[in-house]
Amino acid sequence: MCGCASNETQTVExxxxxxxxxxxxxxxxxxxxxxxxxxxxxxxxxxxxxVDLTAGRITVAGTASDADVHAAVVGAGYQITNS
Incomplete structure (x- = not known):
């Protein structure tokens, strides 16, 4: 038992x-x-x-930020043309 006095359901984002x-x-x-x-x-x-090479597109799953993904692509020598 956690010690909470409330039985309310809490939402965690x-x-x-x-x-x-x-x-x-x-x-x-x-x-x-x-x-x-x-x-x-x-x-x-x-x-x-x-990676969809024909379309020149990558699909990234997870919680990484757009900025971190962008930095990794640039660091590899390429550019993201949309964000």
Whole structure:
């Protein structure tokens, strides 16, 4: 027993973990896709990265901020063309 006198249900907000899409310019081949994916997977809070090379798009799941994902993509040598 936790010691609470209340039986009320409390809501705890957690960050969204659904995938967010980013268009990545310059990602034109499989080694590019691997480089971007590896960089983004290293970001704290990222739980999954899916790369659509044909569309030049990555989908990132987890709680990482857009700024952290953007920084990882730039650090890998590419640019995000939408945010």
């Amino acid at each position: 957690t960050p969204a973990t659904e995938g967010r899409d980013y268009l990545v310019s310059g990602m034109t081949c499989q080694p590019c896709a691997t480089r971007v994916s590896t960089a983004v997977r290293a970001v704290s809070g990222v739980t999954d990265v899916t």
